[in-house]
Amino acid sequence: MLLTITISITALxxxxxxxxxxxxxxxxxxxxxxxxxxxxxxDIVLEQESKRLAPTGS
Incomplete structure (x- = not known):
């Protein structure tokens, strides 16, 4: 039985x-x-806006 399984797996x-x-x-x-x-x-030109940020207090 073990020989049959081994031969089948080898063939596959x-x-x-x-x-x-x-x-x-x-x-x-x-x-x-x-x-x-x-x-x-x-034609698109990237413009950066500089805004002043509010203080967070941390």
């Missing part, structure tokens, strides 16, 4: 490795990556 592992080796999920070419940043609205 071998089939799993064969399926992994010959799987059809391979990528044929790498996609081109655009490294330039995309500027959506170049």
């Amino acid at each position: 592992v071998a089939v799993n490795f064969l399926l992994l080796k010959f799987s059809s999920n391979k990528i044929s070419s790498k996609p081109k990556v655009n490294k330039k940043p995309i500027v959506l609205k170049p």
Whole structure:
């Protein structure tokens, strides 16, 4: 019985490795990556407001 279980598990592992080796999920070419940043609205200017904060007393 132990021999049958060992042979069955070994056969399943071998089939799993064969399926992994010959799987059809391979990528044929790498996609081109655009490294330039995309500027959506170049006319926007960030303005920082300086407000005086109230004292907290801590």
